[in-house]
Amino acid sequence: MTAVREATRLLGHELATRLRTGELSAREITLAHLEVAERQNHALNAWLVIEREKSLDEADAADARLAAARADGPDALDALHPLLGLPVAVKDLVSVAGGQCTSGSRIIDGYVAPYDAHVTERLRDAGAVILGKTNMDEFAMGSSNEYSAYGPVSNPWDLDTVPGGSSGGSAAAVAAYHAPFGIGTDTGGSIRQPAALSGIVGLKPTYGRVSRYGIVAFASSLDQIGPLTRDARDAAALLHAVAGRDERDSTSAPVPVPDDLLRLPASDDEAAAWLEGKRLGLPREYFVEGMEPGVEARIREAVRALEGAGATIEDVSLPHTDYGLATYYIVVPAEASANLARYDGVRYGRSVRLPGADFIADYLATRGDGFGPEVKRRIMLGTYALSAGYYDAFYLKAQKVRTLIKRDFDEVFGSGIDALVAPTSPSVAFRFGARTADPVAMYLSDACTLPANMAGIAGVSLPCGLSNGLPVGLQFIGPPWSELELLRFSRGYEAITAAAEWRRLEPAQLTQADDATGPTPAERAARLAAA
């Protein structure tokens, strides 16, 4: 039990070292993580499926690759990817051949993906172990994971609160040590916001950095796939594994993936020194009204720490930020309304057939039954925004404003600012039910993250302390293809706060999460709703 616990507490790069020295095998590592994930899934509901058999097979294959490389000598060992033999929690909208891919929805319950997503192929190439598929808001629409058709997920810091969303399952799994690596997707903040609320690192790459082939589409012009990990080095390694041009996604960019992602400094001194002389912009529009004082305090402290390490902090303005939310909720539902049209019950997934009815009636019944309320809301919004007579006023106008939002960033980065530093979420993790009754309150969770998606640029969230005992996320936002720099900023920040008290804290309710007889997240949510 202690050995298991210790193995799961190690970071990815620490596990990789132990694999290479022979201290641990991939099978041992996988077994350790499986054990924790299976034990805690009752309390957390982070996983929709845990693939014990398949992941152990993959672990054995990794051990075989490792043994062969060891026999071939040090060069062969060095050539192995750092992800080899290490467990990954994969959001259940990534196609994994032969497995489920529900996207958190009932409408494709029972669908078995016949092919691997590009990301899946790259994980297999690296030799990673896909531990299972994680819970999420239905079709990635949500900021709390409460819109999953398969029940909410508890945040291991406080089981009565949400882990954020939509990649809530991956975030909770990584935060609770079920896996060192998680795959999420981010359309308006769905990696960064749950990373912030769960106290981990989450990176949204530049649009086009990671192929979307095989990822259930939400809003095609914004969706990106990225890592959820417990430190910057692991995020860099996972990004390195999955990034790069893929011919099957015409929007994936032919931009080289820097190998330096695998060489972020191990030394805190080196990492901290990199911050010296860097120019960070503090966008005034991101300190929004209604931001929790504890969040703002942690961000200001982090900014001071960065300044203390030699970075210069400059006040900057992104004047069109205020329009971000409104335009986002036109563009995104519009694309989603088309992307979700394929779920009609004709070829796969759930299908309602009414005897004697025509196919239109079957469509209505299938979709009425299969989609949850938030998805229906967005399909209606998007259908409306694209309708004849409204297209110009809504969709076209929103796309024009989107250009202005992008220009704001271009101007700031063009002025020599290396990255922006901002809060990730205006609040810490909130209780179940706190925002489900008010869609706009839920949408505001992403006010600080969605501009980067609208502009197609990169952003990363990393923990910067606690407020009321819950994690606060610090966000770095950079120009296109700046992932390496953003991760260097992150690594630098980790280095200068390495001694901070809060870094030693584990999620506060991990012990309760071990209790497989206690309430499930759904039961907690119901109890809170009744109270």
Place this chain on the structure above:
Amino acid sequence: MTTAGAARPAGAALERYEAVIGIEVHCQLRTESKMFCSCSTAYDGARPNSHVCPVCLGLPGALPVMNRRAVELVLATGAAIGASTPDATRWDRKNYFYPDLPKGYQISQYDLPLAAAGTLTFDTSEGPFTVRITRAHLEEDTAKLVHAEGPAGERISLVDFNRSGVPLMEVVSEPDVRTAEQARRYAEELQLLLRTIGASDADMEHGQLRVEANVSLRRRGTEAFGTRVEVKNMNSFRSVEHAVAFEIERQAAILDGGESLRMETRGWSDERGETYHMRSKETSDDYRYFPEPDLPPLRVDAAWLASIRGELPELPAAHRTRYRDALGLSAYDAAVLVADADAGRLFEATLAAAPGLEAKPVANWVTGDYLRIRNAAAGPVRVDPAELAALVRLVADGSLNRTSARQVLEAHAQSGEGVEAIVGRLGLRQISDTAALGAIVEDVLAANPAAVADVRAGKAQAIGFLVGQVMKATRGQANATVAQAAIRERLDAGERA
């Protein structure tokens, strides 16, 4: 709905009304793979759903990748009809639900087609006619629905996705067509053009070319458009002509009766020889077009367009003009030789096999007897160009009369035996040599003094009898013209003597 039009004399309606007809043609492009995935387009006769992949099945997570060849074929079509192409265009999603549309939207082009504002000119019985082409754009084909009966006798629909995602070009004309014949000829000429440039096999029976006509009538002398009816399900050029003709008469009858038409889509039934109501179009569909976010904008640079233009073969109109002007062919022969690829090949090969041979008789033989023989034959017919050249020469130099030549061509087409050999074997060579005929003429004149007397007395028809006797004596091999001249000459000489 009245069908009184069927009984009316064809064309009568056009005395009172002007038909305003726009034509939409969908054609499958000739590419190896589908529009947005690498599935093969060679699914004809294949098992249903055997040529499919995540992309053309619309599976979760699948993404389109553009087929560049398909774009080139539309650009080539645009160049061939003199259309303009924007420097940059894009793909749009056309959203609607139907079981044959796996994604719930069709990737198409909305306001920036690859080709815009072209023309197509063709011959009709009333002379050449030009139709303006509004646009040609590229999209993906839908799956095929097959209606069947389920195990319990219930009506079911099966979906075959082999066709799903095949590149489809839509060519939309301006409402320039005025008659049923023009409608048919437009479709025929477009088919010929597409085949000539290799853009499509354009076989109507295989659904590679689908023609829809938007037909409306307006009283002669008025400008405003009448209510439009869309006619589809026409499976041949003949049905295009018949359907449009029927629809003109049907609409005229309704208007004559003081009733108004309704916007609708009608199908054409070959069996019943009439159009029938399929669905009403009282509300216009809202397809909620928006730019396809999965595909980057498409840039068409000048060099690409220029290379496509440079690779265009001779187009049918230019081809026909060349045949008429440079080779002196009749408009009919030129049209047939350009439209019928097989006949055209034989014509060209025959001329190539015999330099200096006159083109006009070769064209006559090809468009006349060759096509008659080929079209009547059960199996493939092969005529050797060099043998056809020999045949034309024998006719030209008087060694073979037309009747015999026909017989020789038929024998050659059947067996492949050489023309000279057939002529020799059957003894068909004409005796055109006056000297060779001289002795026979002498004998015939000597043996028929009564006829000779009749000719001399001015009974012109008697000379025909004497020619007949010469033919009889030569077992048909005498050149009748030469024989007649020889008889006339001999009798004239006798008179002077």
